[in-house]
Amino acid sequence: EVQLVESGGDLVQPGGSLRLSCAASGFRFIDHWMHWVRQAPGKGLVWVSRINSDGSDTSYADSVKGRFTTSRDTARDTVYLQMSSLRVEDTAVYYCARGGHYNNDPNDYWGPGTLVTVSA
Amino acid sequence: QSALTQPPSASGSPGQSVTISCTGTSSDVGGYNFVSWYQQHPGKAPKLMIYEVNKRPSGVPDRFSGSKSGNTASLTVSGLQAEDEADYYCSSYAGGNNLGVFGGGTKLTVL
Numbered sequence: 001e002v003q004l005v006e007s008g009g010d011l012v013q014p015g016g017s018l019r020l021s022c023a024a025s026g027f028r029f030i031d032h033w034m035h036w037v038r039q040a041p042g043k044g045l046v047w048v049s050r051i052n053s054d055g056s057d058t059s060y061a062d063s064v065k066g067r068f069t070t071s072r073d074t075a076r077d078t079v080y081l082q083m084s085s086l087r088v089e090d091t092a093v094y095y096c097a098r099g100g101h102y103n104n105d106p107n108d109y110w111g112p113g114t115l116v117t118v119s120a
Numbered sequence: 121q122s123a124l125t126q127p128p129s130a131s132g133s134p135g136q137s138v139t140i141s142c143t144g145t146s147s148d149v150g151g152y153n154f155v156s157w158y159q160q161h162p163g164k165a166p167k168l169m170i171y172e173v174n175k176r177p178s179g180v181p182d183r184f185s186g187s188k189s190g191n192t193a194s195l196t197v198s199g200l201q202a203e204d205e206a207d208y209y210c211s212s213y214a215g216g217n218n219l220g221v222f223g224g225g226t227k228l229t230v231l
Contacts, residue, residue: 037166037222044123044225045158045166045209052217059219095165104213106156106171113165 002026002109004096009114012086016118020081022096022111029077030054033099035107036070036081038092038116046092050099051079064090086118124149124210124223131229132200140226142193142210148221150191154213157186157195160225161206169208170195197228205230 008020022034036048049060049070058070069082079096093115097107125143132138142149142157149155155173158166168177170186173193183198193212197204210223 045160045211045222047219047222050219057217059217061219097166103217104152104154106154106168106211107158107166108168108171108177110165110167 002098004098004109004111006094006096006111006114009094009116011117011119013120014086014088014118016086017082017084018086018116020083020094020096020114020116022079022081024077024079024096024098027098029072030074031101033101033103033105034070034072034079035097035099036079037095037097037107037110038090039095039113040089040092043092045095048094049081050103052103053101083116086116088118090116091118092116122221124212124221126208126210126223126226128224129227129229131231132197133231134200134202136200137196137198138200138228139194139196140208140210140228142195142212142223144191144193144212144221146191148212148214149188149193149210151215152213153188155186155188155193156211157184158209158211159204159206160209166209200230202230204228 035050072079093113096111098109157170174186
C-alpha cells in the first residue's frame with residue numbers, strides 16, 4: 001500500500017526556518033517525481049516545488065524561490081522541504097504528493113498534510 | 121504561471137449531472153492533454169479523479185468523466201450522490217520541467 005506521511009509542521013515566527021519531511025512507503029521511491037503542494041486556510045491548492053526522480057532537478061513557485069529547497073534521500077525514501085525566511089503568507093497545510101516517472105504525470109497519492117503556521 | 125479559472129461554485133440535485141469548467145491558455149490546458157481533476161473533502165487530502173483529460177484511476181466511479189476543448193477542460197459528474205459534495209480542482213501540465221498549475225477550485229453542492 002502506497003503511503004506518504006508528512007511531518008515537521010509547527011508554529012514559527014516570521015523570518016524563521018522549518019524543515020518538512022515526507023516519508024514514503026509501498027512503492028519504488030526512486031522511480032517517482034515528488035511534489036510539495038500547499039493550501040492556505042480556506043484557499044485553494046498551490047504548487048510549491050517538485051523534484052525529479054534522481055534528485056538532480058528541482059522547480060519552485062516564484063513565491064518561494066530562493067527561500068525553500070526541496071531534496072530527497074533515497075536511502076530513507078524521504079523527501080524534504082527546507083523552508084527559510086518564512087513569512088506570514090507561508091501559513092498553510094503542506095501536502096507531499098507522488099508524481100510519476102515524468103513531470104507531466106498526475107499526482108496519484110497524497111499525504112494527509114502537515115500544518116505550518118507563521119505568526120509572531 | 122497564472123492559476124486556471126474555475127467557477128467558485130456549482131450545484132445539482134441527487135441523480136442530476138453537473139459540469140465544472142477549467143479555463144487556461146495555450147501554454148497549459150490548450151497545449152497538452154495532461155489535465156487532471158482532484159476531489160477534496162473538508163479536512164482531507166486531495167484525491168485524483170481524472171488524469172490525462174479523460175482517464176479514471178482504478179476505483180473512481182464512471183460517473184466522473186473529463187473532456188477538453190481548446191483551452192477549456194471540463195469535469196462532468198453524472199448521477200450526483202451526496203458523497204460527491206466536495207471541492208474540485210483542475211490542474212494542468214505547463215510544459216518542460218516547470219511546475220504545473222492548479223485552478224482556484226469549485227465547491228460542488230448536492231442540493
